[in-house]
Amino acid sequence: MPKLILRCNYLKNAPPSHLENFVTYIGTRDGVEKAVSTTAHLPSTANQKELIQDILVKIPDARQMHEYYDYLQRPTRENASEFIIQALENHLDIIAKKKNYVDYLAHRPGVEKTGTHGLFSNEGEPIVLSRVAEEVANHKGVVWTNVISLRREDAQRLGYDSAVQWQALLRSRVELLCENYKIDSRNLKWYAAFHNESHHPHVHLVLYSMKASEGYLTKKGIDTMRSTYAHDIFRQEFMSIYEKKTQQREQLKEQADRSLLFLLQQMQQGICHNEKIMEQMQLLSKRLNNTGGKKVYGYLKADVKAIVNNIVDELEKEERVASCYRAWLESSNEILCYYKDTMPEPLPMSGQKELKSIKNMVIREAVRFGQGYLCTEEEGFSELETRWEEGEAHTEWQETTSKKDSNEYITFEMPDDAAALELDERDISDAVYNTAVYNFFKK
Structure with a gap:
């Protein structure tokens, strides 16, 4: 009630x-x-x-x-x-x-x-x-x-x-x-x-x-x-629920990233247990390779978006991702329970607007996959990405970053006289990432 x-x-x-x-x-x-x-x-x-x-x-x-x-x-x-x-x-x-x-x-x-x-x-x-x-x-x-x-x-x-x-x-x-x-x-x-x-x-x-x-x-x-x-x-109560929901969303995003990277590593080793994701990632990688412009979800054609959605929904079936998604849904429903009699049927993960960043994560990894940046046994992408964000390469860019508006794009001035790119603040493009990987492995 x-x-x-x-x-x-x-x-x-x-x-x-x-x-x-x-x-x-x-x-x-x-x-x-x-x-x-x-x-x-x-x-x-x-x-x-x-x-x-x-x-x-x-x-x-x-x-x-x-x-x-x-x-x-x-x-x-x-x-x-x-x-x-x-x-x-x-x-x-x-x-x-x-x-x-x-x-x-x-x-x-x-x-x-x-x-x-x-x-x-x-x-x-x-x-x-x-x-x-x-x-x-x-x-x-x-x-x-x-x-x-x-x-x-x-x-x-x-x-x-x-x-x-x-x-x-x-x-x-x-x-x-x-x-x-x-x-x-x-x-x-x-x-x-x-x-x-x-x-x-x-x-x-x-x-x-x-x-x-x-x-x-x-x-x-x-x-x-x-x-x-x-x-x-119920303002104060909602603040507490939204804070919990935000934490659960971040945990869900991190788990989805880990699960996808693990599957990509399995693909590299030829032992991937999720053939649907393997086939869809290969297809998405090829399509993105032939796609110009910004490689973020909002800019893609409908048929390419459909591939991304399929991958996200397959990720939802992974046990740990499913557990995180259920927890996030429970917090969403906890808010609705304050003023609704019945809860709506849960959407698939690809249908949640608040989880759009997971789609862009899939796109990012598909681009990397197509360019040969595969996970190795010694070092997975999660660790590499953490070292990149905390390392000198990230610091170098951070010092030369000019930010326009919190809701607009930000411009990265890349090293080695590379051309500056306009990027969505939430989605680091493949070009910037590739330069980071290049500098990382040079060290």
Whole structure:
């Protein structure tokens, strides 16, 4: 169950009649009232169970609520009542009139009021509740209604158990609404209210464009908002996870490099156990030999990229590489678990944008392989490369390196009056490497 839940609904024109009837139905039967403390921990009643089933049939996405998860874990009267009440409240936007909905958000029990009501918007913007309710009720376009919910323990620990923190968050992310709802900032109107519920504190957000024809929301937009709010709220925890993920990525890159170099050494000795990689590396080496320009992944033709991808995916099957990749994926999913219900199917290693450097490592080694720079029994490439980076040859170049911008290219002024080359900062070209090897073996 994610730590943060963002539910996005919208309302337009008159509400459906069958949902209006449903409000009357559920408002007059048992189970709506909160259980008293003396019976809170008893099993849920038959009436509550029946009502919960009705809610799930008529409001399917109520299954995604924190309260429903709590009820499944402990089906007590208290948890049943909490789910029933919050499920109805979260869907008042589609089962009640718009004017009544805004008034309810501002006055309901548990709302944290600033003055006579609990609505807030941009800093310094005065809010007259009756006027806002009329605006929303008479709006001819779409009105979106969001609910952002946290668990009580997380809200208290992170300071989101008061309206002040929510006000700061939502006011700092107005542009996020404009971008994902495709609404011009000059036309955006939004109002929010914080409800300090005992189990799951949450904020209701109502927004629309003053231009009735403007605005729409996609699934990608919802995912973006979930991710952004989660990164803001759980910032410190995410920093720790990202640090771990970065370390695991570096370990994965190093292991992929070692495994490929080991296979290349086996190829040299005629005992390579991975024939697919052997064939693909030979093919890639030939193709790169006939390829002009920069030999980095982004510059290659589609068919050559496909060869690189095949090699990377074969490397993923190597036991140690697979272990490192699984660890990196687990950290990636650990982040997603904060705001997603289900995890996406894992991509092959070649499909991960964050691991593009592994592709460029494969290209680099294929170029070396084609030029005859093979691993020897006495010294593998990893050791050679380390000595090159730490040795005098590297120092000599480092002193003559001119760097433009961190996101641009860097120019190496090579020794022996060789022509300078423009290189990607993350990918040392074969020409620079070959000169380094030449100087290394001269010593």
